[in-house]
Each structure stands twice: as C-alpha cells, then as structure tokens.
Amino acid sequence: MPEQKRQERPTVGRRWQRWLSRHFPAPYQIHPFTLRFRDAGIERAFIHGYDVNPVFLSRLALLSGLVIYSLFGFVDFMVMHDFHRELWSIRFGIGVPWILLGLALSLLPSLRPAYDWILLAVVQGVNATLVAMMVITQGAEGMLYLSGILLLLVYNFVAFRMRLWVATISAFLVIAGFLLAAPFGGYGNAFFMISGLFFLLFTTTALMFGATISELFARRHFVQSRLLDTQAKTDELTGLPNRRAFLQRLQAELARHRRYGAEFTLAMIDADHFKAINDRHGHEAGDRVLCEVGARLQRELRDSDMAARFGGEEFALLLSETSADRAITVCERIRQAICQRPIALNGSDKVELTISIGLATPAGDGHSVDSLLRQADDAMYQAKREGRNRVSAPD
Ligand SMILES: Nc1nc2c(ncn2[C@@H]2O[C@H](COP(=O)(O)OP(=O)(O)OP(=O)(O)O)[C@@H](O)[C@H]2O)c(=O)[nH]1
Known part of the structure; x- marks a missing residue:
C-alpha cells in the first residue's frame, strides 16, 4: 500500500x-x-x-x-x-x-x-x-x-x-x-x-x-x-457582459457620436410574461430560458455590436454604425430568432417566448446616457402596451 x-x-x-x-x-x-x-x-x-x-x-x-x-x-x-x-x-x-x-x-x-x-x-x-x-x-x-x-x-x-x-x-x-x-x-x-x-x-x-x-x-x-476585471463586467448566469460593462461601452459610443457623428442604436429588450414561465416551470427553468435568450442574441449580432444582460429578464443591445431604420430590421430578425424556435427545458419540455424591443438612436448632441436609456425604455413599454412581441422606435 x-x-x-x-x-x-x-x-x-x-x-x-x-x-x-x-x-x-x-x-x-x-x-x-x-x-x-x-x-x-x-x-x-x-x-x-x-x-x-x-x-x-x-x-x-x-x-x-x-x-x-x-x-x-x-x-x-x-x-x-x-x-x-x-x-x-x-x-x-x-x-x-x-x-x-x-x-x-x-x-x-x-x-x-x-x-x-x-x-x-x-x-x-x-x-x-x-x-x-x-x-x-x-x-x-x-x-x-x-x-x-x-x-x-x-x-x-x-x-x-x-x-x-x-x-x-x-x-x-x-x-x-x-x-x-x-x-x-x-x-x-x-x-x-x-x-x-x-x-x-x-x-x-x-x-x-x-x-x-x-x-x-x-x-x-x-x-x-x-x-x-472580467468577473466584475460579466453576468454570472448568461456569461454576457453585465449592466456596468454595457454602460461603459454606451458612454464610449456616445462620446464617439459626439466627436465624429458616428451612428449607433440602443435597444432595450424585455422578455414577455416571463413571470408566467417561472411560475409554471420553476425558477431554474426560467434561468435556462434567460441563458438561451443571451446565446441567441449573441449569435444574431456582429462582433462589433454588444449584447448585455441589463438585469432580471431585461437585455440591452448596442448596435454600432447602425441607423434607426437598419436597427429595426436587425431587431426584427432578433425578435424572430427568439419567438420562432421554442426553448428546450429539462427533458422534453419546451417554452415559447416572445420579446418586446424598444429602440433609441441619438441625433445631434443633446443626448446623455440617461436620456438614451429613458428613450429606449419608453419605446420598449410602448411595445408592451401595443400588444408585446414587437419592435418599437420613437417617432
Ligand atoms: N428565472 C429567473 N427569473 C428572473 C430573473 N430575474 C428576474 N426574473 C423574473 O422575471 C419576472 C419578471 O416579471 P414581470 O416584471 O412581472 O414581467 P413579465 O412577467 O415578463 O411581464 P411583462 O414584462 O409585462 O411582459 C419576475 O417573476 C422575476 O422574478 C432571473 O435571473 N432568473
């Protein structure tokens, strides 16, 4: 021995x-x-x-x-x-x-x-x-x-x-x-x-x-x-950048916009009726759905864009060099990527999920991070009011 x-x-x-x-x-x-x-x-x-x-x-x-x-x-x-x-x-x-x-x-x-x-x-x-x-x-x-x-x-x-x-x-x-x-x-x-x-x-x-x-x-x-540093900027559940990392990038993108007029669009995404998924399938299944949403968002975006988990069942996207019109097309594609394919849970269970997306695009100098976030949030709530599962941009 x-x-x-x-x-x-x-x-x-x-x-x-x-x-x-x-x-x-x-x-x-x-x-x-x-x-x-x-x-x-x-x-x-x-x-x-x-x-x-x-x-x-x-x-x-x-x-x-x-x-x-x-x-x-x-x-x-x-x-x-x-x-x-x-x-x-x-x-x-x-x-x-x-x-x-x-x-x-x-x-x-x-x-x-x-x-x-x-x-x-x-x-x-x-x-x-x-x-x-x-x-x-x-x-x-x-x-x-x-x-x-x-x-x-x-x-x-x-x-x-x-x-x-x-x-x-x-x-x-x-x-x-x-x-x-x-x-x-x-x-x-x-x-x-x-x-x-x-x-x-x-x-x-x-x-x-x-x-x-x-x-x-x-x-x-x-x-x-x-x-x-990576840990402090990463969402533990989905592995996406977290709110802090997203706000830093948003700040940098806004500075680029002010200096060079570079276009970009901010999108706030909220899962629809997510509480019902948690209630019906359990919190763990809810977590699994959030991870899959994060993965699909990342798959749909270009390397130069950024997807982040903003908190809870809310995600945020930063689409650089993207005008409001182009952003609507991109976000429509993302919305379909989420709702057209049910998300597999443990075993044979699957859930269907839809998302509501609100957009904000800076025009001119009069924008701050807060005002852009507010604008995108407002647009997202408008999408919810209009029946969810849609993309909404301010007029
Ligand atoms: N599983 C899981 N659930 C979460 C997490 N963070 C937030 N939630 C849940 O997400 C749900 C959000 O519910 P609500 O704010 O009522 O929104 P909703 O049910 O998606 O309804 P609408 O936004 O109006 O479409 C709550 O039940 C939260 O507990 C998380 O990290 N994991």
Missing part, C-alpha cells in the same frame, strides 16, 4: 504543470520555459501594462550602466597605472561607443520589436571588453573585471528588463565569452579561471531564480487582475 502511494505522488514536472494551469487558466496559459503568454494579444497587453514604460526604464538602465562603466576608468588608472592606456583604449574606444550605439538604436521606433536583442548585443559587447581587459591584466588584478561581469549579469537580469528567456540566453553567452578567452592568452592562472567560472555560474543561477520568481508573480498578478 505505501508502495502504491509513493507511485501516485506527482512528479515535480506534473506539479509545476498543475500549478501553472491553476494560476494561468485559459486563455492566459503561459509557456512553461519562456513564461510568455501563449496568446500574442495577451502577451502584448502584459508587456505594455505591467511597467510604466519598459523601454524607458531600460534606456535609463543603459545610461546608468554607461556612467558606471566609464567611472571604472578611474579605477583602471589608480590600480592598473602601468597599462591604463591600453585598458582605456578598450573601455573608451570600444565599450563606451558600443553602449552609446545601443542607446541610439533604442531610440529608433522601427527597431522596437528587436529591442531585447539590441540589449543582448550591448551586454555581449561590454562583456567582450571586460574579458579583453582581464586577459591584459592577467591574474589577481583581473578580479576587478570579473566583478564587472557580475555587475553586468545583474543589469542583464534585473535592470535591462529584457524578456526572461532572452536574458537567460544572454547570460550563458557571457559565460561562454569568459571561457573563450582561455585559448587566447587566458587569465594568468587556472585558479582564477575556475573560481571565476563558478562565480559566474552561481551568480547566473541566483539571478535567474530571482528573475523567474518575480516574472511569474508579475504575470500571475496580471492574470488575477484581468480575471477580476
């Missing part, structure tokens, strides 16, 4: 997958290695949303790195007085222009998609200069430049805000660069080479671990706030 229990224990990989699927549900799944959202649109929203401006911050980091790198020229002078000219020609003749080139390229909007790779190139260039300076100084003094590479790794993982997988590739290229120097003159002694290599490996591991954790938590926080 204990044997069996041990076999059932999930592997680390399984647990990792489970943790990921719990915290990153569809459509927010992330790649288990790169940690990027699989959906390109979500990835873009995350990159633009979680930092004030990642490009601005990494440009600031480039600038501060440039200052620190240049200031170490004084240390060259004080500690390595004898051959500081050679060191300075590498630092100021190659390193500084290389960082400046990176900074200049970062200012070009057309290179924005390649920005991470520009940063990677800057890191590799600076690393090459530090390695060259280590080869020139040889031995214990070279420790100074090893510290420089460790600092470079901190910039690589933390300050430059590169995507984690690019930063990881960059860090391993830095280590490869350190090893590459061995055949070209080396560092004076094997002790320095081996201890330096271990320093670089352990620092990379620690920074990678820290960067992975903070990346994961930043992404989890992003997903949680998106889920909460």
Whole structure:
C-alpha cells in the first residue's frame, strides 16, 4: 500500500504543470520555459501594462550602466597605472561607443520589436571588453573585471528588463565569452579561471531564480487582475457582459457620436410574461430560458455590436454604425430568432417566448446616457402596451 502511494505522488514536472494551469487558466496559459503568454494579444497587453514604460526604464538602465562603466576608468588608472592606456583604449574606444550605439538604436521606433536583442548585443559587447581587459591584466588584478561581469549579469537580469528567456540566453553567452578567452592568452592562472567560472555560474543561477520568481508573480498578478476585471463586467448566469460593462461601452459610443457623428442604436429588450414561465416551470427553468435568450442574441449580432444582460429578464443591445431604420430590421430578425424556435427545458419540455424591443438612436448632441436609456425604455413599454412581441422606435 505505501508502495502504491509513493507511485501516485506527482512528479515535480506534473506539479509545476498543475500549478501553472491553476494560476494561468485559459486563455492566459503561459509557456512553461519562456513564461510568455501563449496568446500574442495577451502577451502584448502584459508587456505594455505591467511597467510604466519598459523601454524607458531600460534606456535609463543603459545610461546608468554607461556612467558606471566609464567611472571604472578611474579605477583602471589608480590600480592598473602601468597599462591604463591600453585598458582605456578598450573601455573608451570600444565599450563606451558600443553602449552609446545601443542607446541610439533604442531610440529608433522601427527597431522596437528587436529591442531585447539590441540589449543582448550591448551586454555581449561590454562583456567582450571586460574579458579583453582581464586577459591584459592577467591574474589577481583581473578580479576587478570579473566583478564587472557580475555587475553586468545583474543589469542583464534585473535592470535591462529584457524578456526572461532572452536574458537567460544572454547570460550563458557571457559565460561562454569568459571561457573563450582561455585559448587566447587566458587569465594568468587556472585558479582564477575556475573560481571565476563558478562565480559566474552561481551568480547566473541566483539571478535567474530571482528573475523567474518575480516574472511569474508579475504575470500571475496580471492574470488575477484581468480575471477580476472580467468577473466584475460579466453576468454570472448568461456569461454576457453585465449592466456596468454595457454602460461603459454606451458612454464610449456616445462620446464617439459626439466627436465624429458616428451612428449607433440602443435597444432595450424585455422578455414577455416571463413571470408566467417561472411560475409554471420553476425558477431554474426560467434561468435556462434567460441563458438561451443571451446565446441567441449573441449569435444574431456582429462582433462589433454588444449584447448585455441589463438585469432580471431585461437585455440591452448596442448596435454600432447602425441607423434607426437598419436597427429595426436587425431587431426584427432578433425578435424572430427568439419567438420562432421554442426553448428546450429539462427533458422534453419546451417554452415559447416572445420579446418586446424598444429602440433609441441619438441625433445631434443633446443626448446623455440617461436620456438614451429613458428613450429606449419608453419605446420598449410602448411595445408592451401595443400588444408585446414587437419592435418599437420613437417617432
Ligand atoms: N428565472 C429567473 N427569473 C428572473 C430573473 N430575474 C428576474 N426574473 C423574473 O422575471 C419576472 C419578471 O416579471 P414581470 O416584471 O412581472 O414581467 P413579465 O412577467 O415578463 O411581464 P411583462 O414584462 O409585462 O411582459 C419576475 O417573476 C422575476 O422574478 C432571473 O435571473 N432568473
């Protein structure tokens, strides 16, 4: 029995997958290695949303790195007085222009998609200069430049805000660069080479671990706030947007109308004699009918339109770029889609449902969200008074 229990224990990989699927549900799944959202649109929203401006911050980091790198020229002078000219020609003749080139390229909007790779190139260039300076100084003094590479790794993982997988590739290229120097003159002694290599490996591991954790938590926080936001704007029963989301969209559409004269029509929909359905078939059946109404509304609309549950057995539609005349045709089609096909309940029971629809179309500037809602409501009650199961628009 204990044997069996041990076999059932999930592997680390399984647990990792489970943790990921719990915290990153569809459509927010992330790649288990790169940690990027699989959906390109979500990835873009995350990159633009979680930092004030990642490009601005990494440009600031480039600038501060440039200052620190240049200031170490004084240390060259004080500690390595004898051959500081050679060191300075590498630092100021190659390193500084290389960082400046990176900074200049970062200012070009057309290179924005390649920005991470520009940063990677800057890191590799600076690393090459530090390695060259280590080869020139040889031995214990070279420790100074090893510290420089460790600092470079901190910039690589933390300050430059590169995507984690690019930063990881960059860090391993830095280590490869350190090893590459061995055949070209080396560092004076094997002790320095081996201890330096271990320093670089352990620092990379620690920074990678820290960067992975903070990346994961930043992404989890992003997903949680998106889920909460969606929850706050979604009607639990039908899955349609709720009143709050609808009013936000209506406000935006009205602003577009005022600014550009964009046409749109608001429709309020109320199920007829819905109380009778609840009374005869029960509240649960009533819920099922509301869900089906929501699904049919959504099926009938264009992607650019919006259907929402406004409350109770009342729904609202926002038909963008739609005149009053065209809206009457659309709503007639919707009315028929509801009343011509009975709605199946549990078992073989079916109910027939009709709806009454009231329209409001803004004309000119004198409209507010409230006045439009009132107008559509009035039209809807007129449809009820005139016998229900119809579309009514104000004259
Ligand atoms: N099942 C269910 N019923 C709801 C829900 N919200 C509101 N209702 C019911 O919808 C009914 C609305 O009744 P009324 O306002 O009298 O309107 P009606 O019976 O549709 O009659 P008319 O609008 O005049 O055609 C009430 O019985 C509410 O309890 C809901 O989420 N689920």
